[in-house]
Amino acid sequence: MKFERVLVRELFQGLLNILKKEECTMKRVWSTTVVLLMALSLVLAACAPAATPTPQIVEVPKVETKIVEVPKVETRIVEVTPVPPPSPVTYERNETIYVSGAAWGPPNDWNPFITWSKANTTGTIGFVYETLFAFDPLTGKLTPWLAESGAWADANTYNLKLRRGITWSDGKPMTAADVVFTFDLAKKYAAIWYSPTWVYLVSATASGDYDVQFKFNQPLYQEWDNNLYNIAIVPQHLWKDRTEEDITSGANPNPVGSGAYLYETHSEDRNVWVRNENWWGIPVFGKPAPKRIVDIRFSSNNVALGAVIKGDVDLSNNFLPGIATLSEKGYVKTYFAQAPYMLSANTAVLFLNTTKKPLDDAKFRRALAFAIDVPSIVNVAYAQLVKAASPTGLLPSLSQFDDPDVLARLGYKFDTARARQLLAEAGYRDVNNDTFVEAPDGSKIALEVTCPFGWTDWMEAIAIIAKSAQAAGINIKAVTPDYGAWNTALTTGTFDMTLNNWAGMSNTPWTLYNLLFRHPIQEIMGSGNFGRYDNKQVFDLVDGLAKVPVTDVAGMKAACKAIQEAMLTDMPMIPLWYNGLWAQYSDAVWTNWPTEEPGTPKTLPSTWSGYWQMGGLLTLINLKLAE
């Protein structure tokens, strides 16, 4: 009995030993795998950042150690030959401003002629390349920037004087030849956005180093002023040998410009600009306070909101719902302390497709204007971050061109009863008792109001539009296609009604009317009059406005009055509210932000592309370091 037990135990022990050995090898395999994995992840940890686009991975000159804010633990930095200008690897907080809200994708080019992507590298125009004039939308004044002065000598001649002593960041002086070169580029290449200027521009000639004379044939004065603060001057000596392809679609890395900031570096989610210490404007306008600007692209609103609350971002130009609460609790500052908190940046217009029934009926369109619950859009969809628009669509900064008489007679406001009454008068009645009206010929009405998917504020707004129109008896449904599909429907005219806001702050009401009444009507309407409203009389009025000299305010008002009269009678589109110049800022590091309060700067707190020359840069110049 005992022996048997011993035998079995012996046998089993042997078996166990064999098994254990095998178990050991198994263990070894596993631990080797784990070690390998860990090694791999460590290698990746070390490699990943090196694979980022920033070309200079280790350009750390010796001199740097003073500036670099590196904890004592570790200062061993791989040394390579110093590259001028020395750029630190860690930016001092009190020298750096962090901004966000302009870019919607990784930086793609620094070419001032590729205008549709400038948001991703905001500052290409404004920081690096500068315009002849700057424009202040709050006062409506053009101020000379690169130009010292500019004036119409006669109806067809514009004389421009360039400032002396402006240099490009490579040290070469800027002269009249650069200005002429910049304008001539658009004459040669139709793909440059301001090439249509050459329809009425006859010649640009330099006389001497600082004088340029522009000769015109029936100039569009309103548009010309707009050009003066939007066309960025490029250095002839660096651009003249480039091919057409390179000029119109090249990435233009390491741009050489004349402006207050220079390109320093970029990666997938940021652009870094460094102050140009030799900027010609320092004695004229002052020195921009932050030495460095880090423009951050956040991939979602919740991240942007978090960064604002944490104080990681000094100026955010993202649309963040709920900012009103944060502003009132003192987390962030906004331009106005109360509603609407934000300045108005552009008008959200409901375009109606006038080629479709029943939207081809002006009476129906006017009834619709009364049916839309704009107060709810302002108070619910936007939580009071926006203002209801004037029926003319003109921004508050252009309100002097609103005609009070026309507004009193033809203005509209939310009034369901009035909308029902107008519908009934025009013959729209609910025949089949489905609570929705039918057209006078008895046909059913079913319309869609659209905006791109993901534009959350607009998605809420169109839901309100649909709901309030339904309450008035108009069968409208809110639909949100993808941006691409929305855009195609917009430009090819297959939509019923849709929101659009492509006319921003401007020196002239013509900018808005050029969007609303773009003509001639073509197969693809890529940039205005999406509803294909065809009225020669109004088109002539808009063309007439374009030709009114900018000094002739009475003439502009008269032209605007006629346009507004026609627009509010026919109602081919319905201006609804003003989108805000979204801006929330923190006092933690930088102060002296623009606000409505007396004693603070009255400039635009915006980093959006195209806004630097409209006061954005002046905002940076006015900033002060917080104590």
Added chain:
Amino acid sequence: MKRYFQRKLLIYILTFFLAVTIDWLIPRFMPGDPVQTMLSRAQLRAEAAEVMYGYYTRAFGLDVPVWQQYLNFWNALLHGDLGTSVYLFPQRVADVLRRAVPYDLFLLLPSILLSWWVGNKFGAFAARHKWLDNTVLPVGYILTATPYMWLGILLAWLFGIVLGIFPIAGAYSFAMRPHLSLVFVADVLKHWFLPFCSLFLVFVGGWAIGMRNMIIYELEADYSHYLEALGAPRRLIRAYAFRNAILPQITGLALQLGVIVAGALVTEVVFSYPGIGYLLLAAIQNQDYFLIQGCFLFIISGVLLANFAIDIAYVIVDPRTRLGMTGEST
């Protein structure tokens, strides 16, 4: 052995061809016109818009018949050319991907492999430990059912904003330039930690549950009972059960890869992590055919390569496969 791999390789090549073809087709079925979308952002005057529309349609090769576009696409792809991005014009898709993909690998590889390893180990350990079983099981089920995005936002809020320990955006501090130093590496790891965690936690729950169930099943198998009868220590029996239970988990990993990658893309958006997650989202919204193709190409190749690696691993781990193959070839 050779025949086995030949057949596998053929299947993979076929799958790749089909997947890439679908990848090419789908964006083109979407309504809309990418060039028009791109130009509409410029808000050009009508005259300029027309000229530029023609110019860019030609530049992107969209002016030729569709079948020719398809052939051109394969021709370019085989030459390593992924085209130019419409949305990020004038950047090349290959360059865009080269900058983004390292971040994806950096996030995906450790989170997939570590979660798989930890989940399996832990699940195996928890099985038949009453106390652990009662806690791990529900927690695992909750974790694995959590949407990545939601967990990500929760982690960002708790550790990023309330506690302020971890950054909530970017791959490294916005105050830094990439350079080689401990400070920078630490910063990269700090930014990497939360997105990694939100992926890791969701994955680990699934693997742990799977493993726990498998171990219990294996412990009921005859060989376990036999070992038990022989009086083998508990540890040993479990080790054998683990070896058998791991096999379905390996297959599971291969099957799950696609889902995992999709989850990672969402997580990247939540943490503003500069991988291809946000790029792909934006590319789809902007109908950037070429960037969509590029992103999916990366995903397709990644998943196929990983599957291939798992096939090989299977051969190593499971002796029966080897046996089957030798039996087959003789």
